[in-house]
Amino acid sequence: MSSPYIDEHQTIIAVMGTTGVGKSTFINYATEGGAEIGQNLTSCTADCAAYRIPETDVWLIDTPGFDDTTRSDAKILEEINRCLTEYFMRKARVTGVIYVHAITEPRMRGSAMKNLRMFRQVVGDEHMKHCSLVTTKWSKQNKDLSQTREDELRNGDTFWKPLLKKGATIKQFNDTKKSAMEIIAPFTLCDKFLMKLTKEYNLEGKPLDMTDAGREVSDDIEKAKKAHKEEIALLKEERARALKDKDDEMIKLIDDERRQLQSKVDEMKEGQELLKKTLADEKQELEQRFERDRETRERDKKNLVNKAWRIAARTTVIGVGGAAIVASGGFAAPAAVLLYARLEAALQNEKDNE
Ligand SMILES: Nc1nc2c(ncn2[C@@H]2O[C@H](COP(=O)(O)OP(=O)(O)O)[C@@H](O)[C@H]2O)c(=O)[nH]1
Ligand SMILES: [Mg+2]
DSSP, X not given: OOOTTOOTTOEEEEEEOSTTSSXXXXXXXXXXXXXXXXXXXXXXXXXOEEEEOTTSSEEEEEXXXXXXXXXXXXXXXXXXXXXXXXXXXXXXXXXXXXXXXXXXXXXXXXXXXXXXXXXXXXXXGGGXXXXXXXXXXXXXXXXXXXXXXXXXXXXXXXXXXHHHHTTOEEEEOOSSHHHHHHHHHHHHHSOOOOOHHHIIIIISOOOGGGSHHHXXXXXXXXXXXXXXXXHHHHHHHHHHHHHHTTOHHHHHHHHHHHHHHHHHHHHHHHHHHHTTOOHHHHHHHHHHHHHHHHHHHHHHHHHHHHHHHHHHXXXXXXXXXXXXXXXXXXXXXXXXXXXXXXHHHHHHHHHHTO
16 A cells, blocks of 8 residues: 655655565564564565655555465556556655565575566666665574575676676665665665656556566466466366276366366466556546545644644643633632633534544
8 A cells, every 4th residue: 555645755665575585574674663574475465565764754665576375476566566656646756676685595496586587677677776685584594605695696697696787786684773774775865766667657658568577477477378278288188088987086186177277377367457457547546546645635734733723722721721810819710710621622522523
């Protein structure tokens, strides 16, 4: 969820990376709580969520990883894109991206590679100066081993080397607020930029599946769909054989597997439909939401003014009443108390009507 308070004065820093690497933990250190931490490898962050660093105009955006146990990559890309579109329409200052990686990872697993690919496609290699590649969980293993892993990341052509060459920085997070703030600080000062995905979708008007990030997901879906269809065809042959052999148990097993595969193919088709989305499809909904947000902001502002007025009214009555009591040698006390009680009732009434 975004916040109605995100406008052109607010600075946005997105936090991306595989599920479980410590994105929410990092955000919690920086913002002093709020983001939900995962205890196992199921994702806690289903939607993008904005967390404000206390007493600043800087927000960290927690994003779901492209490896969610329950949602397809298409849905995740759609969610990230929806969130970026919203910040773009609100004219927020998107200044940086923090890509998180756990140093305890023995090597780049498939999901880590996929997340790195998606990060590059969403942000764009040309914007690496706005990116920090942050390693976490240093306290969880031997320092020398962690250092070896960091060197591999730094020097691997398929890992971080090309990104560092393009201006990304590499940082270590060591589980303190100070360390989180040191990582964030450079992005609070730099200019805003337009992510590749935002540019393609919002300025060039491409549907999601025509953006580079969308193509990446579509290609994966096509490959998986093809593999699943081949498996379904094989199962069909096996079923015919089992039918001939009157092997009821085998038929049941095959039918179960076919059903599972078919539901995966259906989910993929659904994902492809989702990626056909264009800005025009969601613009109206977003504009309606901004209008509601404007009303919320105005109501909050009005409530704040009313609160100030109530404080001023109380202070005046207490001051004047007190002075009257002293000046009258106590005679004015009942009248002053009555006046104060009336004022309290009136203020309470007004507060209830807000
Ligand atoms: N020691 C240590 N544990 C961490 C760190 N970051 C995350 N964890 C643990 O890793 C698990 C997943 O963290 P979480 O922040 O939910 O990951 P996310 O899915 O990327 O948001 C949790 O059990 C955290 O306590 C870190 O920097 N140091
Ligand atoms: Mg999380």
